[in-house]
Each structure stands twice: as structure tokens, then as C-alpha cells.
Amino acid sequence: DxxxxxxxxxxxxxxxxxxxxxxxxxxxxxxxxxxxxxxxxxxxxxxxxxxxxxxxxxxxxxxxxxxxxxxxxxxxxxxxxxDLSSYFGVFHRILMVRLRAIASTNDTERLKELSRLIQHGAFSNVTGYLHVRQVLTQLEAVSQPWSCRFKRLREDLEMASKDGIACKMSRFFSPPDDASFAASTLIADILATASGGHVAPSSDVIKLYRQYKSRGSGCIPSVKLLHHPMMVKVLL
CATH class of the missing domain: 1.10.1240 (Methyltransferase, Methionine Synthase (B12-binding Domains); Chain A, domain 1)
Incomplete structure (x- = not known):
């Protein structure tokens, strides 16, 4: 018409x-x-x-x-x-509305849609990701029946990262002397290379192997950093 x-x-x-x-x-x-x-x-x-x-x-x-x-x-x-990342007040208000909905709904499809919307906002830029990740980390630490939902959402957010942003930003959630701090940076570089369709440098993979192999018990980086689907393909 x-x-x-x-x-x-x-x-x-x-x-x-x-x-x-x-x-x-x-x-x-x-x-x-x-x-x-x-x-x-x-x-x-x-x-x-x-x-x-x-x-x-x-x-x-x-x-x-x-x-x-x-x-x-x-x-x-x-x-x-x-993209609401430039309107932080609005971005935060909408995030809170969606998180409250996640805590209260039992509709599986609604939960999937809310998760998708939150991921979309989180990956708009680094600031958006850091804010969403920090809020989810705080919510999953609260002793409430719905806390496990936010833990799952945070894990899904990390897995959905296609260019290593989750690993790169994880340093902000680890102590500087934590073994995962250095590994997260290296893994982020590997994922960024792989997401561009290139083969990750063997030197980076060897460095990563040494970080997990050479440290004493209790001092190795978190294995969760290796759970990203793209990282699994790189290591295989």
C-alpha cells in the first residue's frame, strides 16, 4: 500500500x-x-x-x-x-524489568525470550556486558529460590560470546593474582582469532597448555574458561 x-x-x-x-x-x-x-x-x-x-x-x-x-x-x-547502551539509565531500567520477570515467570518460552533480549543488550558494547555480568553475579549470590536462574543466565551469557569478550572481561571479576586472570586474556585472544575464521597461533595454545599444566594443585586457572564451544573446537 x-x-x-x-x-x-x-x-x-x-x-x-x-x-x-x-x-x-x-x-x-x-x-x-x-x-x-x-x-x-x-x-x-x-x-x-x-x-x-x-x-x-x-x-x-x-x-x-x-x-x-x-x-x-x-x-x-x-x-x-x-542500541540503548548510550542511554544507560534506560538500559538499566529495562534490564531490571526483565530480570524481575525472569525471577517470577515459570513459562519456559518466556524465559528463553528474556534471556535472548538480555544477551542482545549485553553484547551491544563492553560497558553493557560488564554491567549485565556484574548484576547477574550479584543476583546469583543471593540466597533465594530464583538465584539459580541468574547463574544459568550468566553462564549462557558467557557461552554466547562469539569474540572472546566474556573471557577478556572475566579479569574484572578475578583477583589480579588469580591464575584465571592471565589465562582469561590469552583465551580471549585465541577466541578473537578463531571467531574471525583464522587458525589460532600454536604458540598461544602452547602458552595456555603450560598455564594449566605447570601450576601446582589449587593454582591452575578455572577450567570453566575452556568450556566455550569455540574454544573446544580450537583445542580439538
């Missing part, structure tokens, strides 16, 4: 460069038609799609911020795949 055609036309023809100077000194400011888009459900959907395609566009960032100022829009924005 006509609306769908206009939407597709906007997606194809939109050029962020046209709006690059609208908020600078002497700029025209936000266009008047932006408010109309924000008030309309289809208009907001178009803004979300454009934001996903043009993540550095100042106008679209401004539009998303205006949408987030409207009560009840947090979850709508998050559900559209918009």
Missing part, C-alpha cells in the same frame, strides 16, 4: 549527512515534522529502523531520546533492537 511504499522509500533515501549540522551554531534545529513522526506508532517504527541502520546519526539519536522521554516507551524502544 501507499504507507508501506513511503516507508520503504524513506529507508532507501534517508541520508544522515543532510542533518549533520542541524544542531550546530546557526543550524535549523530539529525539523518540524519530527514531532509528528514521534507521536505516530508507524512513525516511531520508522525511526527505530533508521536508527538501527544509521547508529551515528545525530537527528535519529535526538528522536530516540525524545521518544524515551515519553512515559512507557522504554520497553517499546528496546523491543525494536535500538
Amino acid at each position: 501507499e504507507a508501506a511504499y513511503l516507508r520503504q522509500l524513506a529507508l532507501e533515501k534517508f541520508k544522515p549527512s543532510i542533518f549533520s549540522g542541524i544542531f550546530s551554531s546557526g543550524g535549523s534545529g530539529a525539523p518540524k515534522w519530527l514531532n509528528s513522526l514521534i507521536e505516530d506508532a508507524d512513525g516511531r517504527s520508522l525511526i527505530y529502523d533508521l536508527s538501527f541502520r544509521h547508529q551515528n546519526c545525530l537527528l535519529l539519536t535526538f528522536a530516540v531520546q525524545k521518544i524515551l522521554m515519553q512515559p512507557g516507551r522504554d520497553e517499546e524502544v528496546a523491543s525494536q533492537g535500538v
